[in-house]
Amino acid sequence: MGFVGEFKEFAMKGNVLDMAIGIIIGAAFGSVVTSLVKDIIMPPIGLVLGKVDFANLFISLTGVHYDTLAAAQAAGAPTINYGTFINAVISFLIVAFVVFLIIRQVNAMRSKPLPPAPNTKECPYCKENVSLAAVRCPHCTSEIGK
DSSP: OHHHHHHHHHHSSHHHHHHHHHHHHHHHHHHHHIIIIIIIIHHHHHHHHOOOOGGOOOOESSSOOSHHHHHHHHOOEEOOOOOHHHHHHHHHHHHHHHHHHHHHHHHHHSOOOOOOOOEEEEEEOOOOOOTTTBBBTTOHHHHOOO
16 A cells, blocks of 8 residues: 555544544634634723733834734734733633533533443352352352253
8 A cells, every 4th residue: 555545544533533523613712712812801800900901911122102003013013922822821711611611511421331241150158259160169069940
């Protein structure tokens, strides 16, 4: 089997396809969480903290004051965008929490392993455990049949 055949066999395995689907869904989920943080969670937090727009929290490294991050970027000024970083950290925490909840639910839904089948039976006379294949109890020597 050549390289192309090996690659095709690898790519067509179920776990590779599952992983690809997971990445696609994860990317879509990431954009939803980013919007949730940027558009829904951060505005009320910013309002409570004195009408702060986290997207516009930055430090200009040139020493020149800019009113907005967009203005600083349009001027080509190097900036440290710590407000954007705060948004990213909150997004990460939300994604991590949701993944935790999903994994927790999956683990709860997994079936518990069945206990092993018994390999002994009880002697009806002396109540001791004997092998399932035994026809006579080794403890009381009674015939117990199969």
